[in-house]
Amino acid sequence: xxxxxxxxxxxxxxxxxxxxxxxxxxxxxxxxxxxxxxxxxxxxxxxxxxxxxxxxxxxxxxxxxxxxxxxxxxxxxxxxxxxxxxxxxxxxxxxxxxxxxxxxxxxxxxxxxxxxxxxxxxxxxxxxxxxxxxxxxxxxxxxxxxxxxxxxxxxxxxxxxxxxxxxxxxxxxxxxxxxxxxxxxxxxxxxxxxxxxxxxxxxxxxxxxxxxxxxxxxxxxxxxxxxxxxxxxxxxxxxxxxxxxxxxxxxxxxxxxxxxxxxxxxxxxxxxxxxxxxxxxxxxxxxxxxxxxxxxxxxxxxxxxxxxxxxxxxxxxxxxxxxxxxxxxxxxxxxxxxxxxxxxxxxxxxxxxxxxxxxxxxxxxxxxxxxxxxxxxxxxxxxxxxxxxxxxxxxxxxxxxxxxxxxxxxxxxxxxxxxxxxxxxxxxxxxxxxxxxxxxxxxxxxxxxxxxxxxxxxxxxxxxxxxxxxxxxxxxxxxxxxxxxxxxxxxxxxxxxxxxxxxxxxxxxxxxxxxxxxxxxxxxxxxxxxxxxxxxxxxxxxxxxxxxxxxxxxxxxxxxxxxxxxxxxxxxxxxxxxxxxxxxxxxxxxxxxxxxxxxxxxxxxxxxxxxxxxxxxxxxxxxxxxxxxxxxxxxxxxxxxxxxxxxxxxxxxxxxxxxxxxxxxxxxxxxxxxxxxxxxxxxxxxxxxxxxxxxxxxxxxxxxxxxxxxxxxxxxxxxxxxxxxxxxxxxxxxx
Numbered sequence: 001x002x003x004x005x006x007x008x009x010x011x012x013x014x015x016x017x018x019x020x021x022x023x024x025x026x027x028x029x030x031x032x033x034x035x036x037x038x039x040x041x042x043x044x045x046x047x048x049x050x051x052x053x054x055x056x057x058x059x060x061x062x063x064x065x066x067x068x069x070x071x072x073x074x075x076x077x078x079x080x081x082x083x084x085x086x087x088x089x090x091x092x093x094x095x096x097x098x099x100x101x102x103x104x105x106x107x108x109x110x111x112x113x114x115x116x117x118x119x120x121x122x123x124x125x126x127x128x129x130x131x132x133x134x135x136x137x138x139x140x141x142x143x144x145x146x147x148x149x150x151x152x153x154x155x156x157x158x159x160x161x162x163x164x165x166x167x168x169x170x171x172x173x174x175x176x177x178x179x180x181x182x183x184x185x186x187x188x189x190x191x192x193x194x195x196x197x198x199x200x201x202x203x204x205x206x207x208x209x210x211x212x213x214x215x216x217x218x219x220x221x222x223x224x225x226x227x228x229x230x231x232x233x234x235x236x237x238x239x240x241x242x243x244x245x246x247x248x249x250x251x252x253x254x255x256x257x258x259x260x261x262x263x264x265x266x267x268x269x270x271x272x273x274x275x276x277x278x279x280x281x282x283x284x285x286x287x288x289x290x291x292x293x294x295x296x297x298x299x300x301x302x303x304x305x306x307x308x309x310x311x312x313x314x315x316x317x318x319x320x321x322x323x324x325x326x327x328x329x330x331x332x333x334x335x336x337x338x339x340x341x342x343x344x345x346x347x348x349x350x351x352x353x354x355x356x357x358x359x360x361x362x363x364x365x366x367x368x369x370x371x372x373x374x375x376x377x378x379x380x381x382x383x384x385x386x387x388x389x390x391x392x393x394x395x396x397x398x399x400x401x402x403x404x405x406x407x408x409x410x411x412x413x414x415x416x417x418x419x420x421x422x423x424x425x426x427x428x429x430x431x432x433x434x435x436x437x438x439x440x441x442x443x444x445x446x447x448x449x450x451x452x453x454x455x456x457x458x459x460x461x462x463x464x465x466x467x468x469x470x471x472x473x474x475x476x477x478x479x480x481x482x483x484x485x486x487x488x489x490x491x492x493x494x495x496x497x498x499x500x501x502x503x504x505x506x507x508x509x510x511x512x513x514x515x516x517x518x519x520x521x522x523x524x525x526x527x528x529x530x531x532x533x534x535x536x537x538x539x540x541x542x543x544x545x546x547x548x549x550x551x552x553x554x555x556x557x558x559x560x561x562x563x564x565x566x567x568x569x570x571x572x573x574x575x576x577x578x579x580x581x582x583x584x585x586x587x588x589x590x591x592x593x594x595x596x597x598x599x600x601x602x603x604x605x606x607x608x609x610x611x612x613x614x615x616x617x618x619x620x621x622x623x624x625x626x627x628x629x630x631x632x633x634x635x636x637x638x639x640x641x642x643x644x645x646x647x648x649x650x651x652x653x654x655x656x657x658x659x660x661x662x663x664x665x666x667x668x669x670x671x672x673x674x675x676x677x678x679x680x681x682x683x684x685x686x687x688x689x690x691x692x693x694x695x696x697x698x699x700x701x702x703x704x705x706x707x708x709x710x711x712x713x714x715x716x717x718x719x720x721x722x723x724x725x726x727x728x729x730x731x732x733x734x735x
Contacts (some may be wrong), residue, residue: 001050002058005108008044008051008116009155015040015148023141030140034131037144041127041151045120052113107161107224111549114362114542115158115294118369122286123151125513129377130278132509133384143183147282150176154287158294163212163222166295170208170259173288174201180283181275193274200268204258208295211251215302218244224298228551231301236553239307239441249302249309252295253316260292261343262350263320267618270339277380280335284342285373290365293349297358297550304356304553311441314354318435318447321347323615325457329464330601330612333390334379337465341416342372344458348431351451355444357434359546363528364427366542370524371415371424374517378409381506381514382469386476392465397474401503406470408514413466415521417459418579426525428455429575433530433568448571456578463586471591476503532568 015036023033106112127147134143153176157169174197182194216222219230237243256262261269269289273280283289296303296313303309324343331337345368352361383390385402399406415422418429432451438444505511528542589597601608613619712719 001047001054002108004047005051005106005159008047008120009152009159011040011043011047012148012151012155016145016152019141019148020145023145028141030131030135033141033144037148038124038127038131040148041120041124044151044155045117045124048113048116048120051108052117055108055110055113102162102164102222104165105161106159106165108159109549110545111294111297111362112159114366114546115290116155118290118366119151119154119158119286122369122373122517123147123154123282125516126278126281126286126373126377129281129380129510129513130276132507133278133380134276139183143180143276146176146179146183147278150180150282150287154291157291161223161225163215163224166298167208167212170255170291170295171205173291174198174205174259177201177272177283177288180279181272183275183279187274190274193268193271196271197268200265201258204255204265206254207251207258208255209251211248211255214244214248214251218248227299228301231305231551234305236304237306237308239311241306242308243306245302246306246309249299249306250312252299252302253309253313256292256296256350257316258292259295260289260346260350261320262292262316262346263323264617266320266324266343267621269343270336270614273333273335273339277335277376277383280339281373281376281380284339284376285369289342289346290349290369293346293353293361293365296350296353297362300353300358301551301553303353304551307441310354310356311443312354314351314435314438314441314447317347317350317352317354318450319347320344321351322450322454322457325454325461326611327614328461329457330608332392334382334392334395334465334469335376335390337392337461338372338375338379341375341458341462344454345372345416348428348451348454351435351447352431354440355431355435355438355447356440357431357438358550359543360427360430360434360528362546363542364431366527367415367423367427367521367524370517371412371422371521374408374412374514374521375416377510377514377517378405378412381405381510384506384510385503389476392468393475395469395476396472397470397476398503399470402470402505404505404511405514408511408518409466409470411518411521413462415525416462417583418455418575419583420576421522421525423521423523423525425575425579426528426530429572430528430530432575433571436567436571437565452574452578455575456582459579459582460586463583464590467586467590472594530568532564532572 018036019028019033022028028036127144130143130147134140137143150173153169153172155169157166157173160166160169178194178198181197182190184190185194212222215227219227221227221230231245234245237246258265269284272283275283303313321344324340324347328337328340328344331340345364349361349364349368352358352364382395382398382402382405385398385405386395389395411422415424418425432448432455435444435451436448438447526538528540529538531540534540589600610616
């Protein structure tokens with residue numbers, strides 16, 4: 001099956017081309033579009049499973065052999081941009097672009113296969129959900145073509161064997177997010193959100209591009225396998241040392257903060273809810289936002305050589321997890337709550353990567369994909385059943401109306417809250433333990449504590465979501481769909497309803513993906529049971545699977561552990577306790593004694609406002625940032641008018657003045673002299689022309705006269721003297 005991996009990204013590309021180019025022209029039915037759109041993803045999933053089996057059977061994870069398979073056998077590889085020598089080695093003064101090749105090839109290793117499975121498996125069920133969710137939409141073929149293109153780009157990103165292919169996929173998912181978030185392009189909200197996502201991601205991409213240039217300038221290659229080997233020659237840069245590896249890692253991390261929505265570039269992700277709900281699930285669970293975590297893990301051999309950058313990654317991740325969780329407490333839009341929970345969970349992933357627990361970070365990517373896709377699709381089912389209502393205060397008591405949606409979302413809720421044995425518990429707890437026990441830098445226990453508190457907050461606001469949506473009073477009976485909030489971007493062309501909303505369960509095409517994802521939200525974490533709970537009987541499969549692709553740099557390098565620290569049991573108990581506490585507090589505030597929520601919101605008004613206004617970061621950028629930008633524009637306009645335009649206008653005035661002086665001089669001096677010369681020549685020519693008769697007699701006369709004139713000139717004294725004598729003689733003879 002490894003020989004066929006080149007088909008895995010090409011199948012979604014084919015689906016995109018067929019639906020996009022032929023969907024409207026051939027007027028393909030929704031059924032045909034859905035079969036094509038879902039079928040190609042199913043094909044990629046089956047090929048991924050085959051490649052997974054082939055790799056596991058023939059390339060067992062081991063440090064004794066090469067832990068990856070490349071496409072150098074020619075079956076799915078070709079030289080894309082030929083330059084010359086295959087690689088530039090350290091110490092080789094030759095090289096540069098003339099000795100540089102870019103090969104279009106895929107690197108299949110343990111990390112790639114995990115991500116391929118996440119993308120294709122979760123992506124497939126999101127496609128299936130969209131079949132029913134987008135039913136009746138006028139752009140049905142366009143929507144599925146965009147989804148397929150998104151999958152193609154994400155698979156390129158995770159499968160590429162070098163930075164160049166990764167960057168193509170990286171930019172590709174950014175483009176697709178722009179198209180999908182702004183799918184309803186006739187709505188200002190969707191248009192603004194898509195532009196915001198595109199612009200914010202370009203900021204991160206600038207840092208990523210600079211880092212890639214730095215990698216090439218340093219190593220002379222962009223191939224990941226080669227970079228892992230060449231980077232071994234560089235020593236680890238200690239804390240507060242900021243050398244070459246730190247600068248490269250900084251650029252890479254800036255790119256990751258944009259794509260994976262970390263502080264300060266997280267602001268685009270909540271606004272991405274303007275797109276259809278399947279888009280939210282695809283972006284938040286299976287594809288785009290996990291790209292940054294994957295990239296950091298793929299380049300772990302660079303990050304581990306900078307202790308300073310490892311600390312920065314951990315701090316930013318920890319801070320993002322906490323801030324986003326606190327914002328989620330007060331949001332009322334069900335998709336916005338889930339959006340901030342995604343930002344928070346991504347923070348956990350970067351916290352894990354920053355403390356050297358790259359395996360735990362990818363493990364959380366793995367489990368998070370299941371329960372977050374489940375929660376988003378469940379929210380989509382709720383929105384569909386509530387006639388496109390998204391505000392949780394307008395819901396309540398939906399459990400009996402939407403039993404399948406409720407029961408499946410219950411599994412996702414328990415998973416994200418970190419309740420054992422659900423998937424989220426294993427990965428989140430592993431990150432917290434690795435943070436507590438990190439040896440990469442000091443302060444791990446502080447990071448653990450912030451993550452620990454964040455876990456309790458997560459359980460609280462997710463319980464709030466479940467309570468406001470499924471439990472308690474049926475508030476939807478008091479609401480009317482005519483004034484429902486339409487920010488969800490789903491089927492906005494439907495008619496408004498002018499009566500009480502009557503909830504209903506979603507069709508089978510939408511509930512089946514929920515059931516499948518709910519199952520994996522329960523059992524998905526069993527592949528990473530820690531040794532403390534496995535008791536030496538149940539192995540930590542994912543740790544052993546991914547360990548070979550993680551570089552071992554420095555004393556704090558993370559390795560597959562086989563010992564048990566008693567402290568870990570204490571932390572596990574505390575983790576479960578804080579999750580249970582968050583759940584109980586949420587039920588108290590929003591089920592048992594609902595008046596307490598308003599009471600405590602008033603008592604903690606400054607904190608409530610801070611949370612509700614999203615720590616004023618959006619306000620700072622969207623309002624103050626825009627105002628400052630306008631003021632700066634006005635100031636620059638004045639400078640431009642007074643200085644730049646003044647200089648330009650002054651230069652123009654001087655030019656005009658000089659032109660007038662130059663014109664006068666040209667007319668009355670230069671032209672006059674030239675014209676006078678011409679007049680003299682014309683007059684002379686007229687005079688001379690009178691002598692040009694064509695008769696020889698005239699020429700003889702002129703010759704004779706001229707001869708006499710010449711003789712007179714030269715013999716003037718003699719002639720003059722002779723004439724005088726003749727005159728005297730004439731006078732004497734007269735007397």
